Amino acid sequence: MPISSIENMPGAEHNSLANRRKGIMRSAEDLLQELTLLDESHRIEAKRGSQVDRSIMETVCALSNEPGMGGGYLLLGVVRDPYDLFSNAYAVEGITEPDKIQSDLVTQCANNFNRPVRPRVAVQELNGKAIVVVYVPEAAATDKPIYLKNLGLPRGAYRRVGSTDQEGTDDDLIALYSGHQVDTYDAALIPDTDLSDIDPTALNDYRQQRRAINPDAEELAWTDEDLLRALGCAKRDNGELKPTVAGILLFGTTMALRRCFPLMRIDYIRVPGKRWVENPDHRFDTQEIRTPLFTAIRRATNTVRDELLQSFSLPEGALAREDEPTLPLRVVREAVVNAVMHRSYRIQGAIQIIRYANRLEIRNPGHSLKAEEQLGEPGSETRNPKIAAVLHEVNIAETKGSGIRAMCELMLAQGLLPPTFESSRRPDQFVATFLFHHFLGTDDLAWLRQLTGEFLSDEEARALVFVREAGAIDNAAYRAINRTDTLNASSHLRRLRDLGLLDMKGSGSRSYYVPGSKFGPLLQEPEPPTNSHQPPPDSHQLPENSHQLPENSHQLLSAIPESIRHRLPPPGSKPRRPVLRELIVELCRWRALSAEEIAAILGGREQKPLVRDYLTPMVEEGVLSYRIPEMPNHPGQRYIVP
Numbered sequence: 001m002p003i004s005s006i007e008n009m010p011g012a013e014h015n016s017l018a019n020r021r022k023g024i025m026r027s028a029e030d031l032l033q034e035l036t037l038l039d040e041s042h043r044i045e046a047k048r049g050s051q052v053d054r055s056i057m058e059t060v061c062a063l064s065n066e067p068g069m070g071g072g073y074l075l076l077g078v079v080r081d082p083y084d085l086f087s088n089a090y091a092v093e094g095i096t097e098p099d100k101i102q103s104d105l106v107t108q109c110a111n112n113f114n115r116p117v118r119p120r121v122a123v124q125e126l127n128g129k130a131i132v133v134v135y136v137p138e139a140a141a142t143d144k145p146i147y148l149k150n151l152g153l154p155r156g157a158y159r160r161v162g163s164t165d166q167e168g169t170d171d172d173l174i175a176l177y178s179g180h181q182v183d184t185y186d187a188a189l190i191p192d193t194d195l196s197d198i199d200p201t202a203l204n205d206y207r208q209q210r211r212a213i214n215p216d217a218e219e220l221a222w223t224d225e226d227l228l229r230a231l232g233c234a235k236r237d238n239g240e241l242k243p244t245v246a247g248i249l250l251f252g253t254t255m256a257l258r259r260c261f262p263l264m265r266i267d268y269i270r271v272p273g274k275r276w277v278e279n280p281d282h283r284f285d286t287q288e289i290r291t292p293l294f295t296a297i298r299r300a301t302n303t304v305r306d307e308l309l310q311s312f313s314l315p316e317g318a319l320a321r322e323d324e325p326t327l328p329l330r331v332v333r334e335a336v337v338n339a340v341m342h343r344s345y346r347i348q349g350a351i352q353i354i355r356y357a358n359r360l361e362i363r364n365p366g367h368s369l370k371a372e373e374q375l376g377e378p379g380s381e382t383r384n385p386k387i388a389a390v391l392h393e394v395n396i397a398e399t400k401g402s403g404i405r406a407m408c409e410l411m412l413a414q415g416l417l418p419p420t421f422e423s424s425r426r427p428d429q430f431v432a433t434f435l436f437h438h439f440l441g442t443d444d445l446a447w448l449r450q451l452t453g454e455f456l457s458d459e460e461a462r463a464l465v466f467v468r469e470a471g472a473i474d475n476a477a478y479r480a481i482n483r484t485d486t487l488n489a490s491s492h493l494r495r496l497r498d499l500g501l502l503d504m505k506g507s508g509s510r511s512y513y514v515p516g517s518k519f520g521p522l523l524q525e526p527e528p529p530t531n532s533h534q535p536p537p538d539s540h541q542l543p544e545n546s547h548q549l550p551e552n553s554h555q556l557l558s559a560i561p562e563s564i565r566h567r568l569p570p571p572g573s574k575p576r577r578p579v580l581r582e583l584i585v586e587l588c589r590w591r592a593l594s595a596e597e598i599a600a601i602l603g604g605r606e607q608k609p610l611v612r613d614y615l616t617p618m619v620e621e622g623v624l625s626y627r628i629p630e631m632p633n634h635p636g637q638r639y640i641v642p
Contacts, residue, residue, distance in 0.1 A: 025120055025122060025133065025135050026073065026133070026135075027124060027133070028075060028078075028124040028125075028126045028131045028133050029126060031044050031073055031075050031133065032046075032075065032078060032090060032092075032126065035075070035078075035090055036089060036090060037487060037490065037491075038486055038487060038490050041163055042069070042072070042160055042162055042163055043063075043069065043070075043071075043072035043073060044072060044073045044074075044075060045059045045063075045072070045073070045074050045075070045163070045165075046074075046075045046078040046079060046080070046090055047059070047074060047075070047076055047078075047079070048076075048077070048078075048079050048093060049074075049076025049077050049095055049101060049132060050095070050096075051101075051104070052101060052104040052105045052108055055165075056074065056076075056105070057108060057109075057112055057148065058148075058158050058165040059074055059136075059158075059160075059165050060074070060109060060117060060119065060134075060136050061113065061117075061146055061147065061148060061156070061157070061158040061165070062158040062159055062160040062165040062166070063136040063138070063160055064113075064117050064136055064137070064138060064139045064144075064146040065138075065139065065144055065145055065146050065157060065158060065159055065160070065168075065176055066138065066159055066160040067138075067141075067144075067175060067176070067178075068138075069138060069160060070137075070138050071135065071136050071137040071138040072135075072136060072160065073133065073134065073135055073136070074132075074133075074134040074136065075131065075132075075133060075134075076095060076101060076131065076132040076133075076134065077092065077093055077094045077095040077126075077129065077130065077131040077132060078090050078091070078092055078093065078126075078131065079091055079093055092126050092127045092129055092131065093129070094126075094129025094130050094131065095123075095129075095130045095131065095132050096130075098123045098130045098132050099123075101132050102121050102123065102132060105119065105121060105132075105134065106119070106121065112148055112149060112150075113146050113147065113148060113149065114145075114146065114147050114149055115139070115143050115146060117136065117139070117146060118137070119134050119135060119136045119137070120134070120135040120137075121133070121134050121135075141178065144176040144177070145157035145168065145172075145173060145176035145177065147168065153168065153173060154167075154168040154169055154170055154172060154173050155167045155168055156168065157172060157173065157176060159172050161425060162476075166425050169425070169428065170185075170346055171344055171346070171366060171367070171369065171383055171428075174369075174383055175369050175381070184383060184384065184385055184386070185245060185345060185346055185383065185384070186232075186244065186245045186246040186249070186345065186383075186384040186385070186386045186387050187232055187235075187244055187245070187246065187385075187386050188244060188245050189235055189237055189242050189243075189244055190242070190243065190244070190245060190248060190260050193242055193243050193248065193256065193260065194240070194242055194243075195225070195228075195234070195241060195242070195243065197243055197248060197252055197253055197255075197256035197260075198224070198228065198234075198243055198247065198248075198251050198252065198253070198256075199251055199252060199253045199254075199256075199292060200224070202250070202251040202252070202292040202294065202295070203224055203227070203228075203251050205292075205294050205295070206250075206251070206294065206390070206394065207220060209294070209394035209395075209396075210393060210394055213393075213394060213395055225241055228241070228243070228247055228251070229241070231246070231247075231250075231386070231389070231390050231393075232244060232246055232386035232389070233246050233247030233250060233251060233386065233390070234247050244386065245345060246384070246386035246387050246390070248260050248261070249261070249264065249292070249293055249345065249387060250292055250293050250294070250387060250390055251292055252292055254290070254291070257290060257291075257292070258290070261345070261348075262348070263348040263349055263350055263622075264290075264345065264348075264350070265288050265289055265290040265296075265350045265351070266288075266289040266290075266296055266299075266300045266336075266339075266340075266350065266351045266352075266353065267286055267287070267288055267289075267350045267351070267352050267353065268286065268287040268289065268300065268303045268304070268307075268353045268355070269285070269286050269352055269353065269354045269355065270285045270286075270307065270355045271354055271355065271356050271357075272357070273356070273357055274356055274357050274358050274359075275356075287303060288350075289303075293340055293387070293391070294394075294396070296340065297333075297336055297337055297340055297396060300336045300351075300353060301329075301332055301333045301336050303353075304332045304336070304353060304355070304360065305329055305332060307355055308326045308327060308332075308355075308360075326436045327360065327411075327416070327434055327436070328410045328411070328414055330406070330410055331407045331410050331411060331419075331434065332360075334403045334404075334406060334407050335360075335362050335407065335419075335432050335434070336353070336362065337391065337396055337397050337403070338362075338397075338403050338404070338432070339351045339362050339363075339364035339430075339432070340364075340387075340391075341382060341384060341387060341388050341391055341397050342364070342366065342368065342369075342382055342383065342384070342430065343364035343365050343366050343384075343430075344365050344366025344383060344428065345384065346366075347365035347366060347428060347620075349365040349622055350365075351363065351364045351365070352364075358435060358436055358437065358469055359433055359434060359435045359436060359469070359470075360433070360434045360436075361431060361432070361433050361434075362431070362432045363429055363430070363431045364429065364430050365428060365429055366383065366428055366429065366430060367423045367424060367425050367428055367429065367430055368381075368421075368423035368430050369381040369382070369383055375404050375421055375423075404419075404421065407419055407432075408483065411434070414438075415438045415441075416434075416435065416436070416437065416438055417435045417437055417462065417465065417466060417469075417481055418480065418481045418482075418483070419432055419433060419434045419435075419480070420432075420433045420476075420477045420480040420481060421433075421480060422476075426616055426620070427616075427619050427620045428620060433470075435466070435469050435470070437465065437469050444461075444465055447468070448461055448464065448465075451464065451501060451518060451519065452499055452501060452518065454499055457492070459478075459482040459484060459488075459492055460492050460495070460496060462481055462482060463478055463481070463482070463492065463493070463496065464496070464501060464502075464519075466481055467502065467513070467514070467515060467519070468515075471514065471515075472505075472512050472513060472514045472515075473493070473502075473512065473513050474511065474512035474513065475489045475490060475493065475511070478492065478493060493513055496513070496516075497513065497516065499516075499518065500516045500517050500518035500519075501515075501516050501518055501519055502514065502515065502516045502519070503515065503516040503517070556597055556600065556601065557600075557601065560587075560590070560601065561590060564583070564586050564587060564590060567583060567586075568583070568601065568602065568603070569583075569602060569603050570603060571603040571604055572603065573603065580602070580614065581614065581618065581623070583602070584598060584602075584614060584615070584618065584624070584639075585618075585623060585624070585641060587601060588624055588639045588640055588641050589640075589641040592627045592638035592639065592640045593638055593639055594637065594638050594639075595607050595610060595611050595615055595637075595639070598610065598615070598639070615639060619639070622642065623641075624639045624640065624641060624642070625639070625640050625641070625642040626638075626639065626640075627639065627640050
């Protein structure tokens with residue numbers, strides 16, 4: 001099959017980059033052109049702007065806070081065109097009272113935040129209508145975090161994540177306070193601990209590994225107490241030496257780990273098939289690893305290695321076969337170390353290594369502190385510098401941010417699709433996905449020839465193979481497997497859509513692509529993308545009339561077991577929170593239910609508050625799970641009990 005590249009779509013990115021370097025405020029026409037070309041933009045936000053509401057102030061806050069982004073723009077008087085078939089176009093509505101909007105915005109920016117924010121505001125004409133262009137500069141490092149005073153910290157310190165404004169978290173405060181030299185969580189002392197909670201065997205493990213690297217290292221001659229203090233694993237508190245979070249996690253006894261961090265473990269989960277809980281009679285097999293981090297990394301890596309499908313070859317002249325794992329062993333090790341080193345230990349939850357029939361997923365609590373588009377670039381940002389430093393001392397981890405790049409290059413060198421990475425805030429987690437599929441083999445080329453006679457670039461061919469394996473793809477996943485930019489990904493995905501090979505779902509940052517009419521009957525029911533990348537705050541796109549009952553509500557209510565039905569609250573009642581949470585768990589244990597179905601069962605409750613106040617927190621706590629964990633915002637999402 002002929003494979004060739006297509007030209008990038010023309011855009012405003014070159015001019016906008018030059019303008020940013022010169023400090024020139026961009027025009028409304030320039031900003032609108034970029035928005036039209038891209039599915040999403042992290043530096044530009046279009047809003048109706050008929051009044052300066054909280055949504056506008058959240059965006060101002062997020063643009064002020066986001067480290068390294070250099071601020072961004074609001075385009076007031078421009079909205080998404082509701083009549084555009086693919087939701088990529090914008091309509092210019094204009095501002096009827098631009099002077100009032102300017103005055104209100106400047107006043108609120110001066111008064112609503114903990115520190116005054118000074119945006120640059122200009123009224124421009126676009127399509128004969130008045131448009132307000134607002135440039136929000138990034139705040140100085142010593143002034144961050146900027147937050148809404150009425151919300152306080154951490155919620156009021158919004159961050160710019162992709163094209164969305166996200167409430168701040170405790171981890172965000174670490175990044176935003178970085179200019180103030182604030183201690184990290186892994187350096188904190190743990191109440192009710194002492195040096196008897198340190199396992200001498202784990203300390204000796206560190207000494208042996210350090211000696212193998214540098215036999216003359218001076219710390220090898222130090223006492224255990226001095227070594228712990230030097231590594232940031234112990235501190236003096238009222239004259240007594242006590243272990244820190246890093247000390248217990250790296251060198252703690254089994255009893256101390258269970259007492260201080262009861263859910264801090266690594267779960268290896270073997271799932272039959274390609275979907276989570278695909279077979280209800282044989283859901284999965286689990287192996288728990290709960291040991292100090294040095295041992296946990298070794299056990300997890302060896303478990304994955306032993307479980308991976310083995311291929312073998314018999315070289316000419318050899319007497320025995322040579323086994324090779326499906327994934328390069330270094331990739332497995334880098335992925336496990338990355339999860340252990342960068343996870344959030346503030347969140348009580350396990351690292352999950354999930355082995356599907358066609359892929360390996362590694363999920364760790366805590367989103368990436370490094371911007372998603374910068375993953376794989378030099379430089380590392382970690383929320384656990386003490387743990388990272390110790391792992392670096394024994395060559396288990398690197399601190400230069402090259403781990404992800406190394407994984408990508410190793411996968412490509414072995415003819416595999418590059419891994420994809422998802423960093424999401426709700427649920428707060430990071431997901432690395434590794435497909436076992438070798439790219440563009442004989443079968444792939446034959447399959448691609450059947451799809452279309454059009455010329456396809458290697459990038460487009462790779463995307464189609466990815467969709468065949470994972471079920472769908474979005475802009476971020478396209479960028480990850482092809483190591484390209486947002487504009488190129490958008491143009492190629494739209495071309496595949498126009499060819500009928502893909503079909504677009506959702507809009508803006510929530511858009512993703514599934515097999516189209518000409519893709520072929522390979523997937524009966526398309527799965528969501530392996531990585532959704534930046535899921536929105538709520539797990540679904542909520543309908544406007546979310547309080548209305550679904551069409552099948554009566555059939556659904558009649559099917560509920562009597563043991564649950566008699567406990568359902570009558571319409572209009574307000575049961576206590578613990579009672580409602582317990583009832584939701586029982587319902588989702590009975591069967592997988594959507595938010596709309598749960599709202600209908602619970603007396604016609606409003607769906608949005610139910611998702612915000614109950615379902616999403618219960619997923620984050622591990623009480624509930626998504627039926628489609630790969631894409632929390634999937635329109636067909638349902639909740640189950642793990």
